[in-house]
Amino acid sequence: MKKQNQEMQTEGLVTKKSKGQNFLTNPYFINLIVDSAFNLPKTNILEIGPGMGALTSYILAKANKLVCVEVDSDLTKYLTIKFKDQNLKVIEDDILNLDLEKLFLIEFFDNNPISIISNIPYYITSPIIFKLLKIKNPKVTEIILMMQKEVGERIMAQPNSKAYNSFSVFCQFYSDIEKISLVGRNNFMPAPKVDSVVLKFKLNKKYLSLNDEEEFINFVRMMFATKRKTILNNLAGIVNDKTLASDVLLKLHYFLNLRSENLSLNDFYILYNEVKQIKREL
Incomplete structure (x- = not known):
């Protein structure tokens, strides 16, 4: 955490509360998240919200190709310089406005599987999940997301529980969900007010005959x-x-x-x- 703080000060960067920036700093959880995305060889990775590149560095060592989408222009410039000449493309855009099917066609034109990794800003968790789970591209096999613990509990909730709601049904309709790990708030910079959880969504839409x-x-x-x-x-x-x-x-x-x-x-x-x-x- 101290190293990341020093790096931010050196580069003149600050975390922006308006963009929900809480950067993961613990190498144990960084490795855990990245490793969970590589069940298949030659995996292409889309990372959403790379921040200072804590996950990015580890992903680059394993990915066939990595594309990062970052909405913060300061961080986009920083990442472009930090990972210069590496197998990485940084796109400055809001993931909610981005045409993902077009991105996959242009950036991941081979037949290799695609995994998506993101530490989702708490304030746009649901919209991002709605968008990602509706992806039609058959090459997208898994989505690994870190989110607020309470949201993760709703997603995994089963019938007859207080947390179970329409969002639970939506997520379970589009995917099989596995809890990778809980992540305490003290593993982030700055520390959020709540704990997080990492979930893996294995895209497996139920009832394929359902057209509507x-x-x-x-x-x-x-x-x-x-x-x-x-x-x-x-x-x-x-x-x-x-x-x-x-x-x-x-x-x-x-x-x-x-x-x-x-x-x-x-x-x-x-x-x-x-x-x-x-x-x-x-």
Whole structure:
């Protein structure tokens, strides 16, 4: 941590709270994150928000090719100079505005697998995850993300738990999720107010026959719109008919007093298809 502090002072750099900058400094966790991205040989890496390049240095030693996306212009210039003449491209852009499919086509034009690594700024965690999990490129196999511990708990939450919500269902619909490690707040500079967790998302979209996935995800959101309501009341709001909602649930053998947090991903899928079929018949 002292070394990184000195380096920042030498280069005239400061962490910017507005950009959610908390740089990981502990080599143990840096190695752990990087190693988890290389299950396959000749992996290409997209690193989002490299900061001072703590992860970048370790990734370069293993990656077939590395592309970094950094929104901070000062850090972009610093990284470009620091890793000059190495197999690295630094792109100055906001990841939320970037066309990732175009980036993969231009930068990773070979047939090697692609992994994505990021220490996500807390304030844009959900938008980044939504964008990354919807990537269609079949070469993108794994996404390793460090995020606020509380968000990670929601992502991994199972039915019948308080943390389980529509975001849990969304993430589990698009991927299989593995917890790599908890990371205490004292391993960052500056130290955030909360602890973090590293998760690996293995892209494995469930129900490949589902062509209207956006509609399905929206259905799940609506079912969680009012968590304290029963699935009967939430479903009645979707089909605009409480009697019809009751008939659907009874047909599928669901208790009417269940709440959305009691339903699994597969339950939502079954319920969605039944509602869709009924709407076609009306």
